[in-house]
Amino acid sequence: MKINWTSKQVSNADWRNYYSEISGYTFLENTQDGVLVGFITVGEIPAGCERITDINLLRTIDAHRTQINLKPTPFIQEQESLLTNN
Numbered sequence: 001m002k003i004n005w006t007s008k009q010v011s012n013a014d015w016r017n018y019y020s021e022i023s024g025y026t027f028l029e030n031t032q033d034g035v036l037v038g039f040i041t042v043g044e045i046p047a048g049c050e051r052i053t054d055i056n057l058l059r060t061i062d063a064h065r066t067q068i069n070l071k072p073t074p075f076i077q078e079q080e081s082l083l084t085n086n
Contacts, residue, residue, distance in 0.1 A: 005052040005061060005074050006041045010034050026064040028057050040072070 007028060010019055015035040019025040028036040038052055038061045045051055052058055058074040065073045 004041045006049045007038050007052050008049045026061045
């Protein structure tokens, strides 16, 4: 099963009233048109969304999901690899 770290542009109202209430969505940054949110998808990336390749945005998602103990995180495989190799 292929997972993707994905972003989507949403309005400020949608962020406030919906996305910010669901722990699976991460605030990435304010934009001129609203808010950029990050989340995980399985399989194909949905229309209107983009795969995240920016390491800083992935770090933001990783920090948020780690803080609330929500798995997986973008870097969980690296973390598990480090633990098993020591």
